């Protein structure tokens with residue numbers, strides 16, 4: 606039986622905004638499955654409400670059509686409901702879709718969603734904010750903050766902002782408690798990974814498993830130029846753990862106290878600064894249909 610599917614479409618996501626995505630859904634999904642709807646978001650945060658409403662109406666699959674920000678909102682709306690998260694990747698990075706092996710092209714992604722495989726995945730929570738792919742504090746959040754303020758998007762803006770902020774950014778001293786293992790260290794980047802990558806195949810935690818009940822934690826205490834180059838290359842090659850340029854832990858929960866406020870992000874969206882962080886994992890808390 607083909608599941609009733611509701612598509613939640615973020616028209617502002619990703620690089621190809623001018624495409625008529627509802628028409629493409631009708632062509633590549635609607636010819637296979639009659640019982641579906643497409644609902645468009647009107648503002649940031651709207652997808653949470655739309656997803657919750659769709660689950661309450663009995664849709665079995667609620668598909669995020671967008672990037673990791675849209676996936677985060679739809680996933681949040683589905684927590685505690687019976688509906689499964691589907692993904693039609695239309696974002697810039699598409700980290701969770703890439704991790705799950707969802708086709709990045711629209712037509713194959715839609716055809717796959719017409720006959721999905723159901724499973725469950727873990728969900729991370731940082732300071733009460735659920736995340737599905739990665740959350741973190743330090744330089745990656747700092748870049749998310751400045752990228753959001755850059756006025757333009759795309760890879761060239763991202764690289765320009767990253768290089769500019771790399772010259773400015775200074776690590777903060779933190780006390781990390783990872784499931785009882787305590788460490789005092791400088792923190793340049795501290796990433797909590799449920800999935801393996803930030804998006805665009807930038808593998809911050811290539812061994813992360815969505816179903817192991819654990820978060821892969823990646824700590825980079827300092828990033829002088831030579832190490833920055835090695836980290837960038839190793840992230841692209843997917844061998845950062847072997848490169849010795851970062852320290853790894855695998856834990857169900859963590860706590861961080863910082864000497865000064867540090868910026869943090871959840872699934873790539875900068876959420877603010879804080880000095881205290883509590884990170885937890887909800888094992889297999891979300892149904893997925895991919």
Ligand SMILES: Nc1ncnc2c1ncn2[C@@H]1O[C@H](COP(=O)(O)OP(=O)(O)OP(=O)(O)O)[C@@H](O)[C@H]1O
Pocket residue numbers: 615616617618619620646647648649650651671672673674675676678695696697698699700804873874
């Ligand atoms: N109608 C809308 N108008 C403005 N912003 C929206 C709207 N709908 C959703 N958003 C916001 O757009 C943001 C970006 O969306 P999303 O992350 O899906 O795309 P992306 O940034 O291109 O992809 P990725 O995160 O994979 O790089 C989300 O954080 C979401 O809150």
